[in-house]
Amino acid sequence: MTSPTSARVRRLPWWVWVIAVIAALVGIVAALGGFGSIPESKLPKIPLGEKFTGGEVSSVVERVWVSNQLPTNEEFASEGEQFLIVQTRLENVKNLPSQFVGDALRVEVPGVIEATTDPDNVLDQLRGTHATFLPTGIETTIDFIWVIPDGSIAEGDTVYLGILDQFRVYGDPTFGDGAFTRPQPVALLETTIVDVETVEPPEELTF
Amino acid sequence: MSARRRIQAACVCVVLLGVAAFAIGTAPTSDDLTSPFYVSGPANEPVTSRALTVEVQGARLAKSLDVSGSNSLRFSLDVLETEQTWIIIDALVETRVNNVSLSNTQLRIGDVEYRASDFLPAPTLVEFIGDPGIPVAGSFAFEVPTEILSVDDAAHAQLVMRSILSSQLDEIAVVDVDLSGLEVRDIEVVRFSEIAEAR
Numbered sequence: 001m002t003s004p005t006s007a008r009v010r011r012l013p014w015w016v017w018v019i020a021v022i023a024a025l026v027g028i029v030a031a032l033g034g035f036g037s038i039p040e041s042k043l044p045k046i047p048l049g050e051k052f053t054g055g056e057v058s059s060v061v062e063r064v065w066v067s068n069q070l071p072t073n074e075e076f077a078s079e080g081e082q083f084l085i086v087q088t089r090l091e092n093v094k095n096l097p098s099q100f101v102g103d104a105l106r107v108e109v110p111g112v113i114e115a116t117t118d119p120d121n122v123l124d125q126l127r128g129t130h131a132t133f134l135p136t137g138i139e140t141t142i143d144f145i146w147v148i149p150d151g152s153i154a155e156g157d158t159v160y161l162g163i164l165d166q167f168r169v170y171g172d173p174t175f176g177d178g179a180f181t182r183p184q185p186v187a188l189l190e191t192t193i194v195d196v197e198t199v200e201p202p203e204e205l206t207f
Numbered sequence: 208m209s210a211r212r213r214i215q216a217a218c219v220c221v222v223l224l225g226v227a228a229f230a231i232g233t234a235p236t237s238d239d240l241t242s243p244f245y246v247s248g249p250a251n252e253p254v255t256s257r258a259l260t261v262e263v264q265g266a267r268l269a270k271s272l273d274v275s276g277s278n279s280l281r282f283s284l285d286v287l288e289t290e291q292t293w294i295i296i297d298a299l300v301e302t303r304v305n306n307v308s309l310s311n312t313q314l315r316i317g318d319v320e321y322r323a324s325d326f327l328p329a330p331t332l333v334e335f336i337g338d339p340g341i342p343v344a345g346s347f348a349f350e351v352p353t354e355i356l357s358v359d360d361a362a363h364a365q366l367v368m369r370s371i372l373s374s375q376l377d378e379i380a381v382v383d384v385d386l387s388g389l390e391v392r393d394i395e396v397v398r399f400s401e402i403a404e405a406r
Contacts, residue, residue: 097322127287129326136319137352138291
């Protein structure tokens with residue numbers, strides 16, 4: 001004679017058994033970590049001087065150094081400060097003027113500059129003026145400048161650089177096909193400071 | 208439901224799906240619906256849009272710009288070099304409404320657009336175009352790759368008087384400019400904005 005409970009179990013519809021078996025399988029697989037390993041998104045690492053072509057801009061990081069003078073003009077850092085200068089060659093590879101200049105690069109120097117810190121200035125080296133956009137198809141020397149405490153970065157210190165890019169968004173509710181994603185890193189570069197220069201400021205003019 | 212009715216219903220569904228797909232496929236995009244209205248005209252003639260009237264008076268090519276005529280105290284250079292080529296467009300601009308900006312004026316050559324340089328010392332037409340009804344003469348300067356001037360499209364360049372990058376549903380004056388056959392000089396003088404005589 002069978003018990004009422006086992007009779008109820010046998011009376012369950014077939015699809016309940018199917019769902020129970022599938023749920024059990026999914027649970028076991030999930031508990032064991034899934035079918036595949038989690039893909040690691042590794043950004044390409046490029047050496048100093050090598051061109052990286054992104055969707056909006058191609059970039060070459062040419063030189064990274066510390067100085068108390070801007071490379072574009074005779075402006076000197078204030079007392080107790082220096083500049084970390086990253087000299088790049090940027091080219092807008094699209095067919096429209098690009099305002100993606102100031103966001104094209106970020107640096108990280110542990111304990112001094114965080115990766116999310118905006119540069120204090122972005123200069124067109126040939127003209128010494130603030131770079132507001134990249135002309136179409138013209139490689140331009142752009143200097144990214146961070147003001148740092150005097151002596152906070154020394155020769156031999158490692159600087160980590162991230163090359164950023166932005167991507168067009170189609171069908172944005174506000175901007176239609178003219179919107180872009182937030183800048184995001186697409187390549188990494190690691191270099192060592194070999195050049196810390198101190199230029200003697202000219203004596204101040206007195207009247 | 209009979210088999211015949213089922214077939215009829217299925218056919219109606221297929222037809223409706225086809226109509227919906229056609230409607231979606233042929234509907235204008237958001238950009239189509241909000242694109243600007245371009246008002247075109249030739250050089251040496253006034254071209255009028257909602258915001259301004261522009262008359263292109265000439266185009267020059269140079270390897271460097273003489274900007275010594277600027278009254279800007281913040282700019283120390285007298286000559287602006289380029290590794291490529293400067294295109295200088297001389298124009299007469301008269302605004303028709305307040306607060307018109309030409310900082311996004313572009314030169315279109317083929318399917319490529321170049322923006323007027325904003326780092327020249329003031330006052331070029333990018334910074335100063337005067338109050339409504341007062342014509343101002345001056346220059347725009349565009350830095351372009353030298354090789355673009357040797358293609359056929361250079362003969363059909365267009366000055367696009369865009370005030371902001373997204374000029375949806377606004378009128379934009381576009382002037383045809385022939386850049387073919389122009390001599391590339393070593394240096395050209397930038398004409399800084401000044402109030403001109405009324406036409």
